Amino acid sequence: MQISNILKQEAVRVIGAASSKKRLFQEISDVANSAYGLETQSTVEALLDRESLGPTGVGHGVALPHARLRGVDRVIGIFVSLEKPLDFGAVDRQPVDIVFSLFAPEDAGVEHLKALALVSRTLREQSFCTKLRANPDPATLYTILTESQSVQAA
Numbered sequence: 001m002q003i004s005n006i007l008k009q010e011a012v013r014v015i016g017a018a019s020s021k022k023r024l025f026q027e028i029s030d031v032a033n034s035a036y037g038l039e040t041q042s043t044v045e046a047l048l049d050r051e052s053l054g055p056t057g058v059g060h061g062v063a064l065p066h067a068r069l070r071g072v073d074r075v076i077g078i079f080v081s082l083e084k085p086l087d088f089g090a091v092d093r094q095p096v097d098i099v100f101s102l103f104a105p106e107d108a109g110v111e112h113l114k115a116l117a118l119v120s121r122t123l124r125e126q127s128f129c130t131k132l133r134a135n136p137d138p139a140t141l142y143t144i145l146t147e148s149q150s151v152q153a154a
Contacts, residue, residue, distance in 0.1 A: 001114050003122065004146040006102070007077040011035040012142045017084035022048065024086060025065065028101045031078050038103065043069065047101070057090025061133075062123045066102040066116060075104045075115040079145060081132060098129055 013031055018024035022044075029043035046067035050056070057063040078101040085095030100119045104112035122145075123129060135141055 001111075001118055002146070003077070003118065006075050006115050007079060007142070007145060008035050009139065009142045011076070011078045012138045012145070013079070014081045014083065014136050014138055014141070016082075018082060018086050021051065021086065021088060024080070024082075024099065025051075028065070028078050028080060028099070031080070032076075032101075032103065035078070036072075036076050036103075038069065038071065043067070043103070046103075055089035055091070057088035057094075057096050058120065058123075059090055059092040059094065060124075060126065060129065061085060061090075061094055061096055062098045062100075062129065063088050063090065063096040064100055064102070064116065064119060064123070066104070066112075068104050068106045068108060068112070070106055072103050072105045075102060075108060075111050077102050077115070077119070079141065081136070081141060083136070098123060098132055 025044050025047040029040045032038040032043050033040045046069050047065050050067045056065045080099040082097040085097040088096040102115055
């Protein structure tokens with residue numbers, strides 16, 4: 001599995017600031033709607049429901065909010081770069097400015113986990129995140145993300 005299999009160029013955005021986690025999820029859901037045709041309100045609710053189980057901020061300014069959704073036929077991704085970091089309740093208590101959100105079919109098993117592992121491993125590389133943070137252009141961010149093809153899911 002590669003990031004290019006789960007991420008469309010239209011699903012990469014740079015957002016100035018989000019006032020709250022809920023507002024960020026609204027922004028992500030708007031992108032999910034325009035890029036993949038997902039219903040906005042159910043997408044927000046699915047992200048909030050998953051987040052209520054525990055924060056998806058994994059540390060070092062990175063968050064991986066994810067959810068299973070009815071109507072999704074394969075694992076899809078949305079990448080958001082925040083110009084102003086947001087308190088996300090991350091494990092290291094650092095604010096988040098890199099967000100890679102994943103949506104999977106309700107009955108997705110191993111594919112969802114493979115995608116989550118791939119994105120997690122990719123964004124664990126500090127030099128990779130530094131490159132993402134240095135580029136405010138969505139097209140450039142998409143290229144950086146999809147050229148990381150050497151990282152494979154287990």
